[in-house]
Amino acid sequence: MQEVLIATTSKSLLQELSDNLENRNLIYSRNTNQLYIKYHGLRPRYYSAGGGNLIIKNINGVNYLALVDGVLVKSTDVSPDNIVHNVNGLMVENAINSQNTIYLVVKISDTINETFCGEICRFGTNISEMYHVSISSKNKPSIVGSSGNTKSAEIKKVSFNGEEYYGIKFKSNTISNLYFHGYSNVETLLPPMITEYTDNQITVLED
Structure with a gap:
C-alpha cells in the first residue's frame, strides 16, 4: 500500500x-x-x-x-443524477477552420432522446460569438445568440456516412476554439470527433 x-x-x-x-x-x-x-x-x-x-x-x-452561510461560489461542477452530465470548459481547440465550419452535436433518433443544452462560445482572432443552444435528438433544435463579426450560426440537419445529425453551422472559417458550458446526456448518439470529418463530407439536408 x-x-x-x-x-x-x-x-x-x-x-x-x-x-x-x-x-x-x-x-x-x-x-x-x-x-x-x-x-x-x-x-x-x-x-x-x-x-x-x-x-x-x-x-x-x-x-x-x-x-459559512451565504457562500460565495464562482464556479461549480454539478451532476444532479447519474444520467445528466455537466460539462464545463474547453470543448475543442481549433474546432472551426478552413476544413470545418460545421460542428456535429448529436445523431438524430426517433426512439432515443438525448439532449445537449447550454451556452456555446466561439473565440479566435477577430472572432467572438456566443449562443444559447438547445438540441434534442428527437425534437426541433434551437439556437439564440449573436456574432460580433459575421452572420449568426445556425443549426442544420445534415448527413454524414449515411447517418443524420444536428450540427452547428458557423458562417466563417477563421480558425477558432469552441467552449461549452451546460449539460449533456449525449452518449449513445455521440457524433464522430471533428477530426474525423470535414465539410465536404457532409451534406446539408435542411436549411
Missing part, C-alpha cells in the same frame, strides 16, 4: 522546520495534534479559504470544518 509520510515536529521546533521546507509542504505538530500547510507562512488546516467561505464550528465540544 502506498504511504505518504508527513514531516513531524514539536511545537518548539515548528518554525525552524518550516523555514527549511518549501511551500506546499505539510507539517504535523505532535504536541498540539495540529496539521499545517506551509504556503508563505504556516497555515493551520482550518485556515480560512475562498474569501472566508470556510469556518470552524464547535458542536458539542468538537470542532468541525464547515461552510
Whole structure:
C-alpha cells in the first residue's frame, strides 16, 4: 500500500522546520495534534479559504470544518443524477477552420432522446460569438445568440456516412476554439470527433 509520510515536529521546533521546507509542504505538530500547510507562512488546516467561505464550528465540544452561510461560489461542477452530465470548459481547440465550419452535436433518433443544452462560445482572432443552444435528438433544435463579426450560426440537419445529425453551422472559417458550458446526456448518439470529418463530407439536408 502506498504511504505518504508527513514531516513531524514539536511545537518548539515548528518554525525552524518550516523555514527549511518549501511551500506546499505539510507539517504535523505532535504536541498540539495540529496539521499545517506551509504556503508563505504556516497555515493551520482550518485556515480560512475562498474569501472566508470556510469556518470552524464547535458542536458539542468538537470542532468541525464547515461552510459559512451565504457562500460565495464562482464556479461549480454539478451532476444532479447519474444520467445528466455537466460539462464545463474547453470543448475543442481549433474546432472551426478552413476544413470545418460545421460542428456535429448529436445523431438524430426517433426512439432515443438525448439532449445537449447550454451556452456555446466561439473565440479566435477577430472572432467572438456566443449562443444559447438547445438540441434534442428527437425534437426541433434551437439556437439564440449573436456574432460580433459575421452572420449568426445556425443549426442544420445534415448527413454524414449515411447517418443524420444536428450540427452547428458557423458562417466563417477563421480558425477558432469552441467552449461549452451546460449539460449533456449525449452518449449513445455521440457524433464522430471533428477530426474525423470535414465539410465536404457532409451534406446539408435542411436549411
